[in-house]
Amino acid sequence: MTTEALSEMYRRMRLIRQFEDRASRLYRAGEIPGFLHLSIGQEASAVGACWPLDERDAVTSTHRGHGHCIAKGLDVAGMFAELMGRETGTCRGRGGSMHIADPRQGVFGANGIVAAGLPIAAGAATAAQLRDQGGVVLAFFGDGAVAQGMFHEAVNLAAVWQLPVVFCCENNHYAEFSPAADQHRATLADRARGYGVDFAHVDGNDVVAVAETMIDLVAKLRSGGGPVLLEAETYRWHGHYEGDPERYRDPAELAEWKTRDPLVRPAARLDAQRVAEIDREVDALIEQAVAEARAAAEPAPETLHHYVGVPREPVPEPPEAEGEVFRTMDAIHEALDHELAADAGVFLAGIDVGAGGNVFGLTRGLAAKYPGRVRDTPISESAVVGVGVGAAMAGLRPVVELMYFDFIGVCLDQLMNQAAKLRFMTGGAVRLPLVVRTQFGAGKSSGSQHSQSLEALLAHIPGLTVVMPSTPADTYGLLRAAIRDPNPVVFVENRLLYGRKGPRPDPGHLIPLGRAAIRREGTDVTLVSYSKLVHDCAAVAEQLAGDGISVEVIDLRTIAPLDTETVLRSLAKTGRLVIAHQAVERFGVGAELAAVAAQEGFWTLDAPVIRVGAAATPAPYAPSLERAWLPDQQRIAAAIRRSMCL
Template sequence: MYRRMCRIRRFEERAAELYKATEIPGFLHLSIGQEACAVGACWPLGERDGITSTHRGHGHVLAKGLDTASMMAELMGKEAGTCHGRGGSMHIADPGQGIYGANGIVGAGLPIAAGVATAAKLRAAGDVVVAFFGDGAVAQGMFHEAVNLAAVWDLPVVFLCENNHYSEFSPEADQHRASMSARAAGYGIGYAHVDGNDVLAVAGVMTDVVEGLRAGGGPVLVEAETYRWHGHYEGDPERYRSAEEVTAAKERDPLVIARRHLTAAGVEGGRISAVEEETEKEIEAAVEWARGLPEPDPADLYDFVSAPRPVFEEPAPPAADAEIFRTMDAVRLALQHELSADPDVFVAGIDVGAGGNVFGLTRGLADEFPGRVRDTPISESAIVGSAVGAAMAGMKPVVEVMYMDFIGVCLDMLLNQAAKLRFMTGGRATLPLVVRTQFGAGRSSGSQHSQSLEALLAHIPGLTVVMPSNPADTYGLLRAAIQDPNPVVFVENRLQYGLKGPRPAADHLVPLGKAKVVREGDDITLVTWSRMVQEGLAAADVLAGEGIGVEVVDLRTISPLDRETVLASLAKTNRLVVAHEAVRDFGVGAELAALAVDEGFWHLDAPVTRVAAPPVPAPYAPSLEQAWLPSRDTIADTLRRIAAV
């Protein structure tokens, strides 16, 4: 224990020196003074057990077993760093050693830890997870959602609060009114308090807690009281506390307390000094090794953004005499197929189990797959965050966000976690997860239940965004999304749940990232997706009677965008119209227009035009909603106008 604490202390002391010398280029948050928390908490853990960490995470990952050399290289931004220089100090991870990431977002590791613990529980291997967080994180909604979900699901997770009594620059008393013990009682979980500066005390409490979890116990909140010697970040002027306070806190140095334990146990001073000298040499060797390494090659900028996708061909369309089924049947059958085929797949969301989903899409699956179709609390951050953690732990979660509008509630888990973790960990993390959601205006659902937000999601590098337009594609694309090694947001249109079409074969798979020409034409290209495909096809039928041939391209996948198919159609017709249900300004239509002007300019014989909702929130009153929503008539009018240019 003492050796591990010395390793953390010296690593961080040298990191502070290197930061001042500008050899470490990015933010640096140090845990000097908190070493006993990290070492004691990780002491009873095995390699398969997991941890999640914070922006102040060096001690946690070193205590879990990460090597100092690759970590030092990572802090210096070197290619040989733990994460190939893509993560830096705040984002070090190695899921292979049970280290599911330090995190630059306060509290974000907590729902991820719940997901790792979900994977452990589903596999019934006796593994446990420790989620480190600071006292400031309890003000985050993610703390509440993660702890509540863990309690409801009886997950094998320890929520370990390193209470250093400061939330960035604010003292604890200014931030909270409830104690940690009261919070644990409020969630109905266990609680333990420990002196976080005494490594033996921390290890003793954690050994008991971990043994209880391995025996089937539920989550426990452990509060370890400690103190950070440095500021919130290196360079922090620390005007919020006195030098005398810091000096007094140092009298309870975790290393001094550990040395006293060693002396009391009869360990000679020379042996203790030898450990210190060996640790000093180890850290110096790590620094010298890292200094001599190259930074990442700029040519490798695009590495690790996404995992390579499985390659397969566009399937044959369903047989003409095939059974007719609905889009809602396609969703259920795709989920059923993947749950049957792969034990790592599970489904979770609000009322998807016993309730069978608000639209009845998952009805019966909970009985067919016990424990693998799971109801959650109304906690979107915990739902998506648990999917991130479970995916990093090797599962293939399919989680539901009931309405697309609610993506805003859990956007961090998509924007900063699911989309970025593969990149920030230099490819160490894999994120095979699907977030299913739905949207659709036209039934007076109002401004908070009607939004088409694909442009928001498609703007996030690392996310795949899929929007099918018919039952067969819904089935094939959803199956492909579940099998994909990347995070996929799968967006259904609720007005199409009753849409009927021929049922494909059970092995039907539609490749992600591939658009499809669903109607041939020579005069004008119409690019669209989701329900607007049906409106666009209806408009094309009308124009065919007027002698205008409209080629309709169904994007199917919004991101990555199939530029080749769009440009090939534009080269054929020389005119481009884009139709989408989302508001016009700054949307996917604008991206397609930019593509046409940039790469297809010499093919254009007319302006690129968008048919879309105006930049107004979705109205409630039917008269306003119909005026706001694009339709086959508005699409047809635009096609006529552009065809005449």
């Protein structure tokens, strides 16, 4: 290393050390709220690993991520302001210590969920691979993260796809309060052999050794090499968190590691006067940064709802489709084909979506038509959705598939804590144009783990859009709109509608997200539903018309955001409201609409709101029990008649 390089390495490490030391003191003084996890002692692994990176490259970090952010070039004034919860913070005070990120500078985020950044790194690496401009991704994680399923899923998927990513384990020998020896029986080298990826080990307290190792690894990745597991052995001087009593380790062990201070080595190779100059420059920078952060304003209360999602451009309701008859499954295929052709940033990923064309044949032929952009994945739902999150953060428009709606629980973190929150937690610095396609459909004895309608679970998570179409034309228009939307969308299809036929719309057909459709005009009762049950509601309305009951049928189409305006406008006309859905009745969409009606439409109600939904049991397997469990036309009609009598 040249003297200039050593000086810069030392400067960066000194900046991290002083930032962390000052943050510790500010925390004790009550100027930093929340949790604080510091990386004093680990400066060399951060600086050395980031040394060969440039503007093409991205980094994902951990809850102990300040050093990574500084090593990648983030401004310490903004970071101090972020820790203090100020509007001038890196994330406008929305992220805090564990969530500092700026994707515009290649910092895809520190993460409060252990190992959650690894699938996101695989997504960013997928974007780099598709762009083919030599970009690489560096994914930091701690030794404790190796026990997480997301570690396994991310490394395995990266190996299968040969992604340009370095998974860098900062092995500080403790997973929270537990020694690494108590957590694992296999070494990282053993694991690397199991995944079929390269492995490298380095002294994480020697910044030059780390940098030289990374220079070699990054050069190989830029020329087409596959993923690498890098283990950098280091040690954190502070506890797991500030305030940690540290009863789990011997003070003598800490003292021994302090004799291997990572800042001492480069300083010893530099002129003492130059070291002193750097120290003074860094100290002055830290003082100025703290002063700026202290002087900054807190976020104004009226900005609470900012950055939850990207405002949508208004889309007019298109005319009714009048083309030749086609099926819902054709609508899905044609919508995906249209968007793949229109935007090179769109790609599909999921279990058997490529060569197999999806379990229902919905993507058949697309892999051959768009090489490299329709990808089969391992059976790894967290990795699949995480890839979508990371690729979306990198500027692509991924469409990832979960084979069944029931599997949402397997990857809920990537939806709930990553996709839904990252725009908010970065203060609007990132967009998440991600579509997660999945399907459900009770009524064919699929049992308790393949029949669930879980839309209310997702609708409760701010930042997610949830779409559930009912007609072929709407499926086409809503799916295209979802792919073009700048926000994360969960697109839920009912598999029992795949064969349903309807008129084909024009190729440019787009349905506005968040807007319901009135399927049948009426004056006596408002009947609200969505997905497959809309057709049962329409049949009931036709049946009751013969008895002189005029039913207005509303198809929500989008569950979140909920079009309450259309429902309330209809309620003002009819005075009665019945909601029907296949999901379990309790705590569902019907409950939310009933609350809205009571709060905002109370004076227009002529009768209590009635809900019709599935019974409060898991989905049964036996056909006789499933029929008793599911709402049907008879129950919907009975609810409407009851409403008319109240």
